[in-house]
Amino acid sequence: MKLDDRKFLTATEKEILEGQVTDVYFQHTLQILKAKGLENVIVHAEISANSLPDGYRWAVLCGLREVVNLLEGRKLTFRAYPEGSIFKTHDENGHLIPIAVVEGPYSEFCILETPLLGLMCQASGVATKAARIKKLAGDKIVASFGIRRMHPAIAPMISYAAFIGGCDFESCVLSANLLGETPRGTMPHSLLIIFKALTGKEENGWKAFDEVIDPSVKRICLCDTFEDERFSALKAAKTLGKKLFAVRFDTPKSRRGSMREIIKETLWELKVAGYDHVGIFVSGGVNEETVKELRDLVIGFGVGTSISNAPTIDFAMDITAVKVNGKWIPISKRGKLPGIKKVYRCNECLADIVVPADEKPPKCPYCNMEMTEAHVTYIENGKKIAEIPSPQEIRRKVLENIRKVPL
Numbered sequence: 211m212k213l214d215d216r217k218f219l220t221a222t223e224k225e226i227l228e229g230q231v232t233d234v235y236f237q238h239t240l241q242i243l244k245a246k247g248l249e250n251v252i253v254h255a256e257i258s259a260n261s262l263p264d265g266y267r268w269a270v271l272c273g274l275r276e277v278v279n280l281l282e283g284r285k286l287t288f289r290a291y292p293e294g295s296i297f298k299t300h301d302e303n304g305h306l307i308p309i310a311v312v313e314g315p316y317s318e319f320c321i322l323e324t325p326l327l328g329l330m331c332q333a334s335g336v337a338t339k340a341a342r343i344k345k346l347a348g349d350k351i352v353a354s355f356g357i358r359r360m361h362p363a364i365a366p367m368i369s370y371a372a373f374i375g376g377c378d379f380e381s382c383v384l385s386a387n388l389l390g391e392t393p394r395g396t397m398p399h400s401l402l403i404i405f406k407a408l409t410g411k412e413e414n415g416w417k418a419f420d421e422v423i424d425p426s427v428k429r430i431c432l433c434d435t436f437e438d439e440r441f442s443a444l445k446a447a448k449t450l451g452k453k454l455f456a457v458r459f460d461t462p463k464s465r466r467g468s469m470r471e472i473i474k475e476t477l478w479e480l481k482v483a484g485y486d487h488v489g490i491f492v493s494g495g496v497n498e499e500t501v502k503e504l505r506d507l508v509i510g511f512g513v514g515t516s517i518s519n520a521p522t523i524d525f526a527m528d529i530t531a532v533k534v535n536g537k538w539i540p541i542s543k544r545g546k547l548p549g550i551k552k553v554y555r556c557n558e559c560l561a562d563i564v565v566p567a568d569e570k571p572p573k574c575p576y577c578n579m580e581m582t583e584a585h586v587t588y589i590e591n592g593k594k595i596a597e598i599p600s601p602q603e604i605r606r607k608v609l610e611n612i613r614k615v616p617l
């Protein structure tokens with residue numbers, strides 16, 4: 211196996227499923243268990259996150275769609291909060307919450323810990339950032355534009371996580387097709403540079419877009435390529451008239467004074483010229499701060515790296531019980547709670563309580579309602595027994611739940 215044997219430096223599905231994308235100490239552990247006849251030792255392992263990036267109060271769980279495929283067919287049981295759940299790291303009593311649980315012979319899954327965590331950590335990070343930005347943007351459009359900054363092999367994963375986190379549109383063609391969505395975008399600077407170079411006018415680029423592209427695609431003209439946003443926007447409005455849905459500002463950093471002032475001035479200009487139907491769409495370095503600053507003025511945001519390169523949710527997997535002579539022995543490393551637990555949730559308040567597995571379900575400390583078991587069993591004895599809902603269904607639930615929690 212040589213580096214130059216592959217065009218792209220990605221692992222194949224087969225290599226991931228076989229556990230080749232693993233840390234070598236897991237391979238060593240497997241080797242030792244087998245050599246000592248311990249490959250049938252059954253363990254209970256919990257996946258949890260001790261903290262969240264940047265002091266977030268909650269995160270969105272994502273990646274289970276792939277994790278279930280990774281674990282299916284192995285002699286183990288896998289339970290977790292449902293895909294797209296809003297979760298916290300600790301329960302109402304300050305106990306670390308098991309977000310997911312794997313149970314079975316350790317030899318069945320130890321080499322899969324690395325890919326399993328990788329699938330959950332990155333996707334949850336992206337979904338969480340998308341959800342934060344969508345919560346801040348409210349009913350304004352949030353378009354996912356960030357795959358160009360990431361390895362193309364993982365574009366579908368990033369787009370899926372961004373979409374279930376609440377992004378409204380996906381620009382990546384393959385990703386949108388996989389999601390069952392229509393890919394949406396505007397126009398690049400390159401199109402306008404070519405028309406300006408050949409015809410002397412960027413208007414001809416906007417016109418060409420309007421002439422060639424299917425009328426179902428909204429006309430959003432990029433208006434920052436050669437001149438001031440305000441005058442370029444007016445030119446676009448004059449060129450496309452009623453057909454112009456919005457103008458996009460992707461202003462380079464070196465030209466930005468106050469985007470808020472530029473947008474206010476442009477909206478005024480468009481209004482007095484009779485084009486108050488034209489909205490403004492902002493892209494380029496959009497993050498949580500930008501959304502807060504501009505959300506009252508614009509129709510939407512194209513968000514790139516702040517979502518696609520979101521900080522990961524640092525999940526870890528830890529054994530908390532080992533079966534010895536048919537009996538579970540609670541045992542864990544320092545810093546983790548030993549034993550087998552159940553996680554209960556109040557679906558109204560999204561409050562969670564962790565209790566030892568044999569205790570009865572608690573009542574919600576806030577609304578006194580019955581709490582329900584938070585985990586879904588996705589895999590039992592290697593068989594997939596629960597389906598992950600459609601991305602649209604998960605996204606709908608995420609949007610409903612992020613309204614209930616403050617940022």
Ligand SMILES: [Zn+2]
Pocket residue numbers: 556557558559560561574575576577578579
């Ligand atoms: Zn409650």
